[in-house]
Amino acid sequence: MQLPALTSVTVEVLVDNFYDVFETSRPGLVERVAPGRLPKPLVAAHGLAYWITLTSNGQVTRLVMDTANSPLPFFNNLEALSHAPAEADALVVSHGHPDHYGGLIEFLGRRTTPLPIYLHEDSFFPKLLITPRGRIGPWALKREELEKLGAVLQVNRGPALVLDQALLTGTIEASTPYETPLPGAKRVVAGQEEHDPFTDEQALVMNVAGRGLVVVAGCSHPGVVNMIRYAQKLTGIEKLAALIGGFHLTAGGPELIRQTIQGLTALNPELIVAGHCTGFKALSQLALAFPDSFMVSCVGTRVIVGQ
Numbered sequence: 001m002q003l004p005a006l007t008s009v010t011v012e013v014l015v016d017n018f019y020d021v022f023e024t025s026r027p028g029l030v031e032r033v034a035p036g037r038l039p040k041p042l043v044a045a046h047g048l049a050y051w052i053t054l055t056s057n058g059q060v061t062r063l064v065m066d067t068a069n070s071p072l073p074f075f076n077n078l079e080a081l082s083h084a085p086a087e088a089d090a091l092v093v094s095h096g097h098p099d100h101y102g103g104l105i106e107f108l109g110r111r112t113t114p115l116p117i118y119l120h121e122d123s124f125f126p127k128l129l130i131t132p133r134g135r136i137g138p139w140a141l142k143r144e145e146l147e148k149l150g151a152v153l154q155v156n157r158g159p160a161l162v163l164d165q166a167l168l169t170g171t172i173e174a175s176t177p178y179e180t181p182l183p184g185a186k187r188v189v190a191g192q193e194e195h196d197p198f199t200d201e202q203a204l205v206m207n208v209a210g211r212g213l214v215v216v217a218g219c220s221h222p223g224v225v226n227m228i229r230y231a232q233k234l235t236g237i238e239k240l241a242a243l244i245g246g247f248h249l250t251a252g253g254p255e256l257i258r259q260t261i262q263g264l265t266a267l268n269p270e271l272i273v274a275g276h277c278t279g280f281k282a283l284s285q286l287a288l289a290f291p292d293s294f295m296v297s298c299v300g301t302r303v304i305v306g307q
């Protein structure tokens with residue numbers, strides 16, 4: 001699939017699990033906010049939301065990817081970072097877990113114009129989790145509720161372009177033997193609970209001229225290495241300028257962390273910015289394995305690839 005070469009991509013972390021004012025910047029590539037200069041304080045929460053700005057031949061496109069776990073951190077940080085719902089050209093939902101669409105209904109409610117929303121058809125199945133602390137859920141995104149509030153749904157299964165500028169991978173094709181879906185994750189299909197194969201989770205992929213791919217992942221339930229490899233296969237571009245997202249590794253145990261680090265090493269990303277569901281053990285091992293390219297994703301972090 002031909003993916004247009006963009007001039008630049010900026011991924012700004014609106015909501016993530018972390019906020020550490022001592023995390024360093026990397027001038028021209030990763031910038032952290034100076035908290036005292038913001039109109040209000042940022043908050044961290046178990047959820048994910050990004051504000052993504054694409055530039056191409058002087059044209060600017062603004063995308064929101066995910067809307068955190070609730071309106072509270074999402075709108076607080078949106079305002080703190082001086083963004084407004086009306087400025088978004090489209091919104092992407094990475095997968096059907098509520099820590100990624102918690103602010104969506106209110107986001108639509110605060111707009112006065114229709115908004116294209118890109119998501120996988122299988123994101124609409126009710127989802128639940130069986131955890132060591134018990135059953136959680138089910139939760140469900142409701143198609144009619146979104147449409148009533150002005151969503152123009154762009155539903156896909158396979159690869160699809162977002163506003164002709166970025167690629168949504170569609171269902172991820174597995175290519176590693178070690179990345180297997182979360183055992184306690186369930187979905188409800190035709191009234192029956194079943195193991196969730198995470199066919200709904202997709203990566204957002206951009207191509208920056210002269211730099212390569214920027215891959216943004218929500219929870220990486222299908223496996224972060226699978227997601228990158230599939231993005232490379234779809235685009236025919238090998239070079240990986242930046243990988244940003246939650247990698248969901250710690251629950252899989254030490255062997256999954258070890259093998260994933262091996263898989264990422266082979267893919268040679270210029271920059272890895274991990275947060276959200278990656279887990280502390282995995283984050284600490286990624287930091288040791290990639291001393292020059294790894295950075296923790298904190299609220300307010302901006303990754304800038306291109307000019």
Ligand SMILES: [Fe+2]
Binds near residue numbers: 095097219221
């Ligand atoms: Fe998830």
Ligand SMILES: [Fe+2]
Binds near residue numbers: 047048099100219277
């Ligand atoms: Fe998540």
